Amino acid sequence: xxxxxxxxxxxxxxxxxxxxxxxxxxxxxxxxxxxxxxxxxxxxxxxxxxxxxxxxxxxxxxxxxxxxxxxxxxxxxxxxxxxxxxxxxxxxxxxxxxxxxxxxx
Amino acid sequence: xxxxxxxxxxxxxxxxxxxxxxxxxxxxxxxxxxxxxxxxxxxxxxxxxxxxxxxxxxxxxxxxxxxxxxxxxxxxxxxxxxxxxxxxxxxxxxxxxxxxxxxxxxxxxxxxxxxxxxxxxxxxxxxxxxxxxxxxxxxxxxxxxxxxxxxxxxxxxxxxxxxxxxxxxxxxxxxxxxxxxxxxxxxxxxxxxxxxxxxxxxxxxxxxxxxxxxxxxxxxxxxxxxxxxxxxxxxxxxxxxxxxxxxxxxxxxxxxxxxxxxxxxxxxxxxxxxxxx
Numbered sequence: 001x002x003x004x005x006x007x008x009x010x011x012x013x014x015x016x017x018x019x020x021x022x023x024x025x026x027x028x029x030x031x032x033x034x035x036x037x038x039x040x041x042x043x044x045x046x047x048x049x050x051x052x053x054x055x056x057x058x059x060x061x062x063x064x065x066x067x068x069x070x071x072x073x074x075x076x077x078x079x080x081x082x083x084x085x086x087x088x089x090x091x092x093x094x095x096x097x098x099x100x101x102x103x104x105x
Numbered sequence: 106x107x108x109x110x111x112x113x114x115x116x117x118x119x120x121x122x123x124x125x126x127x128x129x130x131x132x133x134x135x136x137x138x139x140x141x142x143x144x145x146x147x148x149x150x151x152x153x154x155x156x157x158x159x160x161x162x163x164x165x166x167x168x169x170x171x172x173x174x175x176x177x178x179x180x181x182x183x184x185x186x187x188x189x190x191x192x193x194x195x196x197x198x199x200x201x202x203x204x205x206x207x208x209x210x211x212x213x214x215x216x217x218x219x220x221x222x223x224x225x226x227x228x229x230x231x232x233x234x235x236x237x238x239x240x241x242x243x244x245x246x247x248x249x250x251x252x253x254x255x256x257x258x259x260x261x262x263x264x265x266x267x268x269x270x271x272x273x274x275x276x277x278x279x280x281x282x283x284x285x286x287x288x289x290x291x292x293x294x295x296x297x298x299x300x301x302x303x304x305x306x307x308x309x310x311x312x313x314x315x316x317x318x319x320x321x322x323x324x325x326x327x328x329x330x331x332x333x334x335x336x337x338x339x340x341x342x343x344x345x346x347x348x349x350x351x352x353x354x355x356x357x358x359x360x361x362x363x364x365x366x367x368x369x370x371x372x373x374x375x376x377x378x379x380x381x382x
Contacts, residue, residue: 047208
């Protein structure tokens with residue numbers, strides 16, 4: 001899977017919301033979790049999505065000291081983020097069922 | 106120091122030396138007549154500004170903080186591209202600082218994991234553009250660029266009038282004439298060349314260095330061609346040889362400065378709206 005398909009970019013947002021609904025996390029860790037799940041992505045793709053979600057108030061941020069560099073941002077899901085995740089589930093279920101039906105034909 | 110740092114510092118120093126040498130040569134050529142206090146002040150000011158400009162370039166563009174120093178050359182090159190791009194974003198200083206801090210954390214984490222920089226950030230310029238797209242719409246960026254152009258154009262007029270006045274104080278500030286050709290050139294620089302150069306800077310294109318010189322050459326060539334082939338038209342003669350007093354009085358000067366202030370406020374307002382959206 002390449003990381004530059006529009007489809008994947010749209011799905012990444014939902015996946016990031018899901019990851020953050022399970023646990024608080026920081027940018028690099030989110031990238032690693034996505035990679036370990038088989039989604040080929042990178043820091044340059046994930047960071048703008050995190051920034052956009054934060055701007056939309058779907059994520060809350062807490063800064064903590066990091067041993068590597070400047071204070072690290074930890075992301076948490078907000079109520080708006082939970083609502084966005086619910087919307088994503090509904091859309092994804094509908095689309096995946098429809099696409100699955102077509103592909104199985 | 107990276108190649109880009111050396112080039113930046115070298116260019117700043119070269120430019121400063123050129124301007125200082127010009128100021129000294131002008132001073133020497135006019136040795137026979139006594140110099141006025143304004144002339145001495147202007148020369149001293151120019152030399153001081155030249156020296157300060159090199160220090161400014163070093164402090165703002167080259168000096169690394171303790172975290173930036175941790176990046177290896179490959180990672181630092183990517184970080185530098187993003188930092189330069191973010192520096193030109195129309196964003197509040199604290200937002201820029203936050204973005205760079207996040208990027209630094211991402212890059213340091215990837216580097217410490219032994220990831221190749223191309224895997225973390227395949228295209229630094231595209232990465233910077235994606236971040237910018239989060240914080241402002243294309244429409245607000247175009248609007249801000251137009252306002253920047255208008256501010257630059259007005260300040261160019263005020264500064265050129267002031268320099269012309271300092272060259273001959275007895276003529277008075279409000280009698281200084283600027284050529285129509287120069288006004289057109291300033292408009293081209295403010296509204297077209299500067300925004301294009303900003304884009305080229307982001308892409309680190311070689312055209313960044315060629316385009317300003319090319320623009321100057323094209324402008325002079327166009328003027329000479331117009332003089333050769335279209336000089337019989339009054340419009341061409343006015344354009345090539347005419348001049349105008351752009352600041353005819355104190356009220357005009359105050360108006361210019363007021364407009365600049367209003368445009369800056371408008372820019373800040375658009376920026377705030379874009380951040381909220």
